[in-house]
Amino acid sequence: MFSISSVRSLWRTATRADGSAISVMCGAVAAVGVAYGATSVAAGLPIWFAPTLGLAVYAASAEMLFVGVLGAGGSAWLAAVAALAVNARHLPYGVAVRHLVGPGGRGLLRAHLVNDETVAFGLARATERGSTRAGRDALTSAGLAMLVAWPAGSLAGGLLGRSVDVRSLGLDALFPVVLLALVLPGLHRRRTRFAALAAAAVATAAAPVVPAGLAPLLGLAALPLMRAGRRRG
Amino acid sequence: MGEVLVAGGLVAVGTYLFRAAGLLLAARPGGRLDRAETTLATWSGRAATLLLVSVAATSALTEHGGYAGTARVLGVAVGAGLACRRTPLPLVLLAAGATTALARLAGIA
Numbered sequence: 001m002f003s004i005s006s007v008r009s010l011w012r013t014a015t016r017a018d019g020s021a022i023s024v025m026c027g028a029v030a031a032v033g034v035a036y037g038a039t040s041v042a043a044g045l046p047i048w049f050a051p052t053l054g055l056a057v058y059a060a061s062a063e064m065l066f067v068g069v070l071g072a073g074g075s076a077w078l079a080a081v082a083a084l085a086v087n088a089r090h091l092p093y094g095v096a097v098r099h100l101v102g103p104g105g106r107g108l109l110r111a112h113l114v115n116d117e118t119v120a121f122g123l124a125r126a127t128e129r130g131s132t133r134a135g136r137d138a139l140t141s142a143g144l145a146m147l148v149a150w151p152a153g154s155l156a157g158g159l160l161g162r163s164v165d166v167r168s169l170g171l172d173a174l175f176p177v178v179l180l181a182l183v184l185p186g187l188h189r190r191r192t193r194f195a196a197l198a199a200a201a202v203a204t205a206a207a208p209v210v211p212a213g214l215a216p217l218l219g220l221a222a223l224p225l226m227r228a229g230r231r232r233g
Numbered sequence: 234m235g236e237v238l239v240a241g242g243l244v245a246v247g248t249y250l251f252r253a254a255g256l257l258l259a260a261r262p263g264g265r266l267d268r269a270e271t272t273l274a275t276w277s278g279r280a281a282t283l284l285l286v287s288v289a290a291t292s293a294l295t296e297h298g299g300y301a302g303t304a305r306v307l308g309v310a311v312g313a314g315l316a317c318r319r320t321p322l323p324l325v326l327l328a329a330g331a332t333t334a335l336a337r338l339a340g341i342a
Contacts, residue, residue: 031323045237056245061285066244068288073297076240080247082284087248088277094255101256111252170333172301173308176293177329180309181316183285192282199283200290207295215295219287226279 018125022142025117026149029060033153035174036064038161040154042172043071047158051151058147059115061182062086065216068175074213082217093119100126100135110136113143195225302342308333 033054040050045067053063062083069079093114094101100122101110121142126135166172187193199219207215293309295301312329316322 028322031326035326046234049237049241053241053245056241057248059248061281062244062248065284065288066241068292070237072291072295076236079237080240080243083244084247085277086281086284087244087251089274089281090248090251091255091258091277092271092274094252094257095259096255098256098259107256108253111256112249114252114255168334168337170304170308170330170335170337173293173305173312173329173333174326176289176309177312177316177325178322179285179289179292180313181322181325183282183289184313184316186278186282195279196282196286199287203287204290204294207291208298212298215291216284216287219283219290220280222283223276223279226283 018138018141021121022145025121025142026145029117029146030149030153030156032060032178033150033155034157034160035171035178036060036067037154037157037159038166038171039064039071039157039175040067041158041161042166043067045070047155047162050154050158054151054154055147057083057087058112058150059087059090060150061179064175064179068179069213069216072207072213072215074211078213078217090114097122097135097139099132100139102136110140110143113139113147115143115146117146118143192226195222198222198225304333304336304341307336307341 033050036054037047037050041047050063050067053066054060057063057066065086066079066083069082070076093116094111097114097119101107101114118139122135122139125138126132129135161171164171183196187196199222202221203215203219206218210218293301293306308329308331311332312325315325315328320328
């Protein structure tokens, strides 16, 4: 959901009491959910759509991308491709936390809880306590709590978006801000920032001329710039 | 709407398969990320960053292919500035929304 590096530092600075760390995270997740739910309704989707997608996909940035492409008038298939591209990182996450997820049917259920926050939290706790069991408990409890907070926040956002004027409350400004807050911690390298700016420029310039919803995907044209950054350090 | 539901379902199934595939890959003897998987992880992370920035830019600046209006841009700028200073997210959102709302109240589109 959130960028892994920012969440890791949040978990690290959180107190030893898992309960309070989890409630801080749930508060932030719910706040993002409000923006996501309000945007979904503004994009013309029914009120139940955002919470349902939240439960079924359970990866915030991909869901917001999906709704963002739809809201810009893009096709559902385009939105799905973008969301899946963003979610491919769950494959290495699965590798990283396999010992925490565990085997069997419970493991298959627990796999659904694997996302940016729970991976960071589970691994941090497992290292800190030197116990796989502690890491598994942390991943499971944080995962279940956010599985409630995220759809609940987006339902609240949907209700808010339907009952008030989204524009006069400035709710339309929240969505881009949330997305920026998610990627900011990952932009500490100059080359990455440069590539991100280039992507933003290409996408914005393309928005008036390409078919609706396609513009954000054109930002991927900046991918080679990221590669150059890696090679030259 | 039907198309949107099927596409949303695809994202849900695909995402779960990514998670489960990671678990299965790790279950191989000596299971670690091999080269191809590390490459996939790196590129998917980069693509994610660029896609999110692009959606942020287009949704901040444009609407239906035109300019989104100065009020929204102001709110997003305030929010982005606060986020850079590591202000807690709920506060960032509150400030961004309030800025845009006040700007509209003041007659700025």
